[in-house]
Amino acid sequence: MKTVFIAGAxxxxxxxxxxEYQRRGWYVAALVRDAPRAKSLCADQLIEAEATEPATLVGTMSGADLVISALGITRQADGLGYWDVDYQANLNLLREAEAAGVGRFAYVHVLHAGTMGHVPLVAAKSAFVEALQQSTLPSTVIAPSGYFSDMGDILAMAEAGRVWLFGDGSCLINPIHGADLAHASAEAIAQERPWIDVGGPEVFSLKQVASLAFASREAPTKITLLPDGLRRAALWLLPRVTPRKIHGPAQFFLTAMAQDMVGERHGTHRLSDHFNNTPPQ
Structure with a gap:
């Protein structure tokens, strides 16, 4: 039986x-910070360690055939920032994987990261990818377009009665359900692909996403389009007037939503079903 070590589990x-890996018959070792709180995970072994503290990782990957890191933060906590977690913690994982002789290291990145190098979250992830590609370990980089869960902000606005979008709302995205992304990632890793840009099966404009959100709540569609200059102004202002836990994620989403985010189409889950099955907030 093959063993996979999953960080960010x-x-x-x-x-x-x-x-996904349990379904495929792998032995799943999950890296967690608090084992008692992670008992619901589909894992054969819970490994309690701190990826930000390399000494706690020593020996944890012994016998692993594959390491997958979905480790990262969208909202800073514990005084840690993107360079502490998205870069350094992942680098600690990589160095331990190298020492353990792991067969492959897979990392969950961001689609179109090259156009968002000025965004701190993306810059930290990209720096790690550079280190990963310089490693002697074979690797797979998974770059998703966006998760179904990311569309929750649009659904929340629809529930409040109006969705606010920047520009003309025509930017395209094919967000992907977590189960579909896990399957596509496992397939890409099995095929030893070095990189995959991946999205869901359906491509929408942001206006269409908003319309789906209103339809799921059986509410009239009310979309207000704001000048893109306001988005650019917000990108300049937010780091100056808000804490990192607010402006960090906002910088990423405001930048990503101003361009097409479409990856290879994978999966079967539909965004409309996700909205319909999400309880009102």
Missing amino acids: TGYLGRYLCE
């Missing part, structure tokens, strides 16, 4: 990765 994608 308690996150949105990490949970689906654990399920």
Whole structure:
């Protein structure tokens, strides 16, 4: 039986990765910070360690055939920032994987990261990818277009009665369900692909996403289009007037939503079903 070591196992994608690899018959070792709180994971072994503290990782990957890291933060906590987690913690994982002789290291990145190098979250992830590609370990980089869960902000606005979008709302995206992304990732890893840009089966404009959100709540569609200059102004202002836990994620989403985010189409889950099955907030 092959063994996979999954970091970021308690996150949105990490949970689906654990399920996917258990379904495939792998022995799943999940890296967690608090084992008692992670008992619901589909994992054969819970490894309690801190990826930000390399000494706690020593020996944890012994016998692993594959390491997958979905480790990262969207909202800073514990005084840690993107360079502490998205870069350095992943680098700690990579160095331990090298020492353990792991067969392959897979990392969950961001689609079109090259156009978002000025965004701190993306810059930290990209710096790690550079280190990963310089490693002697074979690797797979998974770059998703966006998760179904990311569309929750649009659904929340629809529930409040109006969706606010920048520009003309025509930018395209094919967000992907976590189960579909886990399956596509496992397939790409099995095929030893070095990189995959991946999205869901359906491509929407942001206006269409908003319309789906209103339809799921059986509410009239009310969309207000704001000048893109306001988005650019917000990108300049937010780091100056808000804490990192607010402006960090906002910088990423405001930048990503101003361009097409479409990856290879994978999966079967539909965004409309996701909205319909999401309880009102």
